[in-house]
Structures are given as C-alpha cells and as structure tokens.
Amino acid sequence: MTLDVGREEMTERELAELVELLRSLIRIKSVNPPGDEILAARYLEQVLADEGIPSTVVEPFPGRGSIVARVRGDGTGGDPLLLLSHLDVVPAEPEGWTHDPFGGDLADGYVWGRGAVDMKSMVAMEVQVMRRLARAARADGRNPASDPIPNLSRDVIFCSTADEEAGGWQGAGWLVDNHPDWLHAAGALNEAGGMAMAYGGVRFYPIQVAEKGFVVYKLHVKGRWGHGSVPTPDNAAVLAARIVARLAEPGPVRLTQAIGVSLARALPHLGARALAAIAVLAPAAGAGNSAADADTARAAVDPARVEAALRELCDPVLARTVSAMIHDTISVGIVHAGVKYNVIPGVAEIEIDCRTLPGTDEPAMLDELHRRIGDELWARIEVECEQTGPAVQAPLDSPLYRLLEKVVVDHDAGGVPLPFLAPFATDAKHLARIGVPTYGFSPLKTGSGDGLLELMHGDDERVSVEALHFGLPVLWDAVRAFCS
Numbered sequence: 001m002t003l004d005v006g007r008e009e010m011t012e013r014e015l016a017e018l019v020e021l022l023r024s025l026i027r028i029k030s031v032n033p034p035g036d037e038i039l040a041a042r043y044l045e046q047v048l049a050d051e052g053i054p055s056t057v058v059e060p061f062p063g064r065g066s067i068v069a070r071v072r073g074d075g076t077g078g079d080p081l082l083l084l085s086h087l088d089v090v091p092a093e094p095e096g097w098t099h100d101p102f103g104g105d106l107a108d109g110y111v112w113g114r115g116a117v118d119m120k121s122m123v124a125m126e127v128q129v130m131r132r133l134a135r136a137a138r139a140d141g142r143n144p145a146s147d148p149i150p151n152l153s154r155d156v157i158f159c160s161t162a163d164e165e166a167g168g169w170q171g172a173g174w175l176v177d178n179h180p181d182w183l184h185a186a187g188a189l190n191e192a193g194g195m196a197m198a199y200g201g202v203r204f205y206p207i208q209v210a211e212k213g214f215v216v217y218k219l220h221v222k223g224r225w226g227h228g229s230v231p232t233p234d235n236a237a238v239l240a241a242r243i244v245a246r247l248a249e250p251g252p253v254r255l256t257q258a259i260g261v262s263l264a265r266a267l268p269h270l271g272a273r274a275l276a277a278i279a280v281l282a283p284a285a286g287a288g289n290s291a292a293d294a295d296t297a298r299a300a301v302d303p304a305r306v307e308a309a310l311r312e313l314c315d316p317v318l319a320r321t322v323s324a325m326i327h328d329t330i331s332v333g334i335v336h337a338g339v340k341y342n343v344i345p346g347v348a349e350i351e352i353d354c355r356t357l358p359g360t361d362e363p364a365m366l367d368e369l370h371r372r373i374g375d376e377l378w379a380r381i382e383v384e385c386e387q388t389g390p391a392v393q394a395p396l397d398s399p400l401y402r403l404l405e406k407v408v409v410d411h412d413a414g415g416v417p418l419p420f421l422a423p424f425a426t427d428a429k430h431l432a433r434i435g436v437p438t439y440g441f442s443p444l445k446t447g448s449g450d451g452l453l454e455l456m457h458g459d460d461e462r463v464s465v466e467a468l469h470f471g472l473p474v475l476w477d478a479v480r481a482f483c484s
C-alpha cells in the first residue's frame with residue numbers, strides 16, 4: 001500500500017461509459033420485492049466478459065442473482081480489496097417523478113432514475129474500476145482472466161448482490177453463509193458514505209465506519225375482556241396506547257466513537273451558532289461505545305434540549321437522521337387490539353423496531369425498553385424478541401480508513417472527511433460475520449440542492465454527471481493506492 005499515489009485522470013471514453021452503464025442499470029428493473037436482480041447480474045456478467053474478466057453469477061433463489069468477479073494482483077500486498085454493492089432497488093411510483101424512474105434519462109446534467117444514488121452509481125463505478133484494471137493488463141500483453149494486473153499487489157474482488165433492501169439474506173447473506181472464501185478480504189468498500197454533504201459552506205464527506213443493529217420486539221399486552229357499556233382501565237387498547245406514548249419519547253443520548261470523533265473533527269468548521277447549540281452534547285462526549293456509559297450520559301444530557309438543538313442546526317430530515325445516530329431508537333410499527341366496538345379488548349399487540357448503537361446489545365435494549373415503559377405497565381406485558389442483529393463497527397485506525405480520508409482530500413482540498421455511523425443496516429452486517437471490515441465509500445461530489453438523503457428511496461432520485469465524474473477517479477485512486 002502506498003499513501004502517495006497522486007491523482008490519475010480518467011479518459012473521456014471511461015467517463016462516458018460510466019454514465020451509459022448507470023443508465024443501462026437503471027433501465028433493468030430490479031425492484032425488491034420481487035428483485036429480479038438476475039437480469040442485472042447477467043448483464044454485468046456480459047460487460048465484464050467483454051473485458052476478458054470471468055465472473056460467477058449465483059441464483060440461489062429464483063430471480064435473485066448476485067455476481068462475483070476477481071482480478072489478480074501479484075499477492076505481495078496482502079488480502080484482497082472487496083468492491084461491494086447491491087443490485088436491487090426499492091419501489092418507485094412514477095406519479096411523483098419528473099422522469100420515468102426506470103427510463104435512465106439523461107437530462108439537465110443528471111441521470112434520473114431509481115438507483116441513481118442507492119446504489120447503481122456505485123455499481124457502475126466499481127465496474128469501471130474493474131474495466132480499467134483489465135485494460136491495463138491487456139495493454140501489457142497479459143490476460144486479465146489469469147495473469148496478475150500490472151502494479152496490483154492484491155486481488156480486487158467485485159461483488160454485487162441481490163436483496164440488500166430487504167435484509168440481504170438472499171444476496172450477501174447467502175454468499176457469506178455458502179461461499180465465504182469468495183468474499184474474504186482485508187476490507188470492503190460499500191454504499192452509504194463518501195458523498196459530499198454541504199453544511200455551513202463546508203463540504204463534509206461522511207465515510208461510513210459503523211452501522212446500527214436492530215431488535216424487533218412484539219409486546220403482548222394483557223388486559224381484561226369486558227362489555228363496552230362498562231369501561232375499565234384494564235382495557236388492553238388503553239394500556240397499549242399508554243405504552244406507545246411512552247415509547248415515542250426520545251431516550252438517552254450516547255455519542256459512540258464514530259460520532260464523537262466526527263463531532264470533534266467538524267467543530268473547527270462550524271460557526272458560533274452551531275457551537276453554542278452543540279454545547280448541550282458536551283457531557284455526552286467521551287461516553288464511548290459502552291452501554292454502561294449511557295447512564296452517565298443520561299444523567300448529564302437532557303434529550304429534549306438535544307432535539308431542540310438539532311432542530312435549530314439542521315433541516316428536518318438531517319435533524320432526524322443525526323438524532324437517530326445518537327440514540328438507541330424505538331419506532332412503533334404495528335398496534336393491534338379489539339374485535340368489536342362494544343367489546344373491551346382483553347389483549348393487544350405492539351410491534352416495535354429498535355435500532356441499536358454499537359455497544360447496545362439485545363439485553364441492554366430490553367432494559368431500556370423496561371425503563372421507558374415503567375414498572376407498572378411493564379407488569380402488563382410479555383415481550384417476545386422476533387429478530388435481532390448486532391451493530392457493526394469497523395476500525396477507524398486502519399490503513400484503509402486513513403487512506404480513504406486522504407484520497408478525499410487529494411480530490412477536494414476543501415473537503416472534510418468524517419467517520420459516520422449509519423442509522424440503518426447495509427450488507428456490511430453480513431461481511432462483519434466473516435471479519436471483513438466494511439467502509440461506506442461511494443464517492444460523489446454534489447452541488448447544493450442535491451440533498452442525497454432525500455433522494456435515496458425518494459421521488460426524482462438522480463445523480464449529476466458532474467458528481468459521477470468526480471466519484472470515479474476518487475474510487476480508482478483509493479483502489480490503486482490500497483492495492484499497490
């Protein structure tokens with residue numbers, strides 16, 4: 001690995017190919033459910049074959065295709081680098097769109113369509129990196145299918161998967177369970193990071209190093225059946241409503257490692273108003289990754305003041321996102337009670353979606369649930385854990401992470417890279433199971449008004465050609481530096 005690689009320019013042809021590849025991928029409808037990612041996987045198989053790169057397409061469930069390809073280094077640099085991505089997208093209703101969400105239109109300097117940001121742009125950039133590596137081999141008289149690529153010291157694996165938007169169990173999860181050796185790597189680059197976010201005139205580049213875990217609970221509320229003519233506080237619907245109201249209150253604030261470092265890094269770039277508002281978080285700083293520290297933070301930081309500060313500092317979408325990064329969140333998804341208007345319900349069910357910070361395991365989440373609901377109502381419920389997965393944390397002091405920060409600054413001298421905790425889960429959770437640290441790094445430089453957070457899964461998802469032209473050389477330089 002070298003930290004001093006400088007920048008390499010892409011050719012006009014490569015940049016044009018990138019845009020066309022993204023447009024083609026958007027036109028391949030891989031909406032999950034049902035997925036049909038096999039169509040995109042087969043398409044990419046052909047694109048790579050045209051460059052002399054063999055790949056393996058798997059379809060462990062009908063229509064659910066994932067693709068894995070590898071080019072070789074000379075092996076002196078250590079374990080491979082994995083370029084990870086997913087082929088599926090979430091649904092899009094055309095009514096809210098300016099352009100056909102599956103048309104791949106190129107208009108007003110943007111590529112429009114579902115997946116433009118999440119995450120077919122990164123798929124296309126990864127494929128362009130593979131193409132460039134294969135072409136370097138061929139230009140040197142080598143066969144990219146079998147020979148080492150010139151100046152490449154480790155293998156580069158490309159893996160684009162099915163099903164990420166629904167948990168990834170038929171994509172990355174299946175590959176990890178059945179072919180872990182295909183994905184074994186020193187590190188992986190994936191979605192959810194590396195995209196510029198303008199704030200206060202500064203471009204921040206959050207690089208995802210961690211993501212939250214999850215616990216889904218079903219709460220069985222026990223009341224007493226009765227006649228509607230004689231109301232009773234034992235009405236299970238009323239008990240459920242009281243519980244739901246308590247769960248809606250924000251819980252204690254905890255700054256995990258990624259957010260603590262990020263805040264410290266951002267402070268010198270923020271104005272006086274922001275600094276004053278952020279001061280309410282100060283007692284939580286250094287609380288670290290231990291759930292036990294949450295007790296200290298809970299005593300010191302008033303969650304209501306933190307929410308107010310976020311609302312003052314950020315637009316509503318960003319405020320909610322940042323809030324989710326500093327709390328173990330609880331979201332009520334389903335409430336069921338009752339069989340008839342004049343029958344007092346004796347039972348009710350509440351299903352809740354808890355997202356856990358690194359350091360909060362399932363028992364700790366259960367304790368927090370108990371604390372919020374309170375002893376009296378707690379005695380009226382039985383709690384069933386339906387599913388759970390741990391939070392993921394990749395090291396901040398790794399050579400790969402430091403390299404990603406450096407490459408960003410090399411390409412945008414005024415940019416400020418920051419470690420970032422994603423409030424949602426990605427395929428990184430599967431790679432963590434085989435010990436591959438995954439960094440969210442799908443670089444795009446965006447102008448003002450491009451609000452990537454809203455565009456992901458939103459109407460009029462689009463990415464500017466300029467952002468793509470910025471991203472590809474950044475990704476290329478990161479790959480080249482880590483693998484040379």
Ligand SMILES: [Zn+2]
Pocket residue numbers: 086118119164191
């Ligand atoms: Zn995604």
